[in-house]
Amino acid sequence: MAEFVKHNRSAPSGFFACEAAGLAWLSSAHGGVRCAQVLRYDDTSLTSARLRSVPPSAEAATEFGRRLAITHEAGAAGFGAAPDGWHGGGFFGPLDHPLPMSLTAHARWGSFYADERLAPMLDLATGIDPAGREVIRDVINRCRHGDFDDDDAPARLHGDLWSGNVMWTDAGAVLIDPAAHGGHRETDLAMLALFGCPHLERVYDGYHGVHPLRPGWRDRIALHQLYPLLAHVALFGGGYVAQTVRAARVALELS
Template sequence: MAATRPAPGASGATPLHRKSRHDAPHGFFACEAAGLRWLAAAGGARVVQVLEVADDHLDLVRLRPVPPGREAARVFGAALARTHDAGAEAFGVPPDGWRGDSWFGPLDAPLPMRAGRYDAWGAFLAECRVAPVARALRDAGLATRADEAAFDRLRGLLHDGRWDDPDPPARVHGDLWQGNVVWTDQGVTLIDPAAHGGHRESDLAMLALFGLPHLQDVLDGYQEAHPLHGGWRHRVGLHQLYPVAVHALLFGSGYVEQTRRLLHAVAPA
C-alpha cells in the first residue's frame, strides 16, 4: 500500500521510481526487495524490477500505467496462478533472501507481520495473523468482549483445520489490493508485496476487497490455469478479515465495523 515517487535527479535509459523513508524500520526495504525478487522468480505474474535497495530507499523501474482491459485481466489471472503454484517451503515463511518478520501496511505506518513455519494454513493464520491483530485491536480499545470471544472461537476453528485443504503453501503477494496491481502496455505488473508462503485464496480475496477492474476476467483466467476448491467464494470473508482488521487499526472509522461483521460471520456464537 506504500506510494512511490520519482527518484531525485534520476537520469539514464531506465526511468525509475524511488520509495524512501529516512526512519524506515530496519530491513524494511530489503524485505520488500526480497519479496519482489521471490515473486518474479516464479515466472508467473509480472513484478516490478528492483534496481537498488538501501536502508532508507528502494529504487524500482518506473511503470507507465494504461487503462485496464479484459484480455490483460484474463492473462494476469492465469499468470497469478502460476506464481502461486511456484510454492513456498511452508505456510508463513518469508521470501527467499529475507529472514524473520516483515511488514504490512503503508510506508508511513507499516505494522509488523509475523513469519513462521507451519504445515497447515489454519494454524499459521491463527497464530501469525489472527492472534496478533486481535491483541492489537484489544489494546487499541477497538474490540468488544464479544469480539474477543469471537477471535478465540476463530483461532480454535483454524487450529481444528476447519478451512484447511490439500493445497500446498502458495507463493503469495500478500497485499494484493487493486492499488498494487498496475496495468501497463506489457501486462499487469505487481508492486508493494507482503510476500510469504500462504493460501492462494488470500490474494484473490484481496483483489475483491477494494474492487479490481475486470475481476471476473481475472478469476476466469485463474480458474483455467488452476481450478479453485469448491466453496471458495464462501471463504472470501475469512481471507479478508486480517487486511480489514489492519485497516481498522490504521484508519478506524467504518473499518472497525467491517472487521466486526467479517469476524462474527466466520466465527458466530
C-alpha cells in the same frame, strides 16, 4: 531508464530489503505475474524502474489471473514462510506505517493464520468491543483447530494484493509493494475483492483456467479478508470495525 523512488527515513530495519527480496521471489516464478524491477535499495529507500500505467482491459485481467495462478503454483517452504533468501520478519501495511508481520513457517494453514496473523493483529486492533472480539477469537480457535484446512500446498503469495498494488501497463499487470510469504492461494484472491479490482471476474476466470479453486471458495472470501480488515482497524481506527466483525461472523458460519 526512468526511475521511481520510495522513501521512508523512519522505516523499520530491513523494510526495503524485505520488499526487494519479496519482489525477486515473486519474479522468479517462470511465467508468473511480472513485478516491479528493483534497481537498488538501502535502509531508507527503494528504487525501481518506473512503470507507465494504462487503463486495464478485460483481456489484461484474464491474463493477470492466469499468471497469478502460475505464481502461486511456484510454491513456498511452508505456510508463513519467508521469501527465499530472506531471514527475519516481514511487514504489512502502508509505506508510512508498516506493521510487523511474522514470517514463521507452519505445516498447516490454520495454525499459521490463527497464530501468526489473526491473533497478533487482533492485539493491535483497538476499538473492537468485547462481543466483537469474542467472535474473532472464535474464528481464531476454529482456524487453530484445523476447521478450514485442506490439502492445498503453500502458495507463493504477494500477500497484500489489493488493487492498488496491481499496476496495469502496456505489458500487462505488474505487482508492486508485496508482503510476500507462503500462504493459501485464496488469500490473494480475497484481497483483490476487498476494495474492488477492475474486471475482477475476468481475473478469476483466468485463474480458474490454470488452477480451478475448491468448491465454496467464494464463501471463504470473508475468512481470508479478516486479517487485512483487522490491520485496517489497527491502522485507521473504528471505521472498519463493523466490516471486520461482520467478516468474522460470516467466517464462523462456514461448515
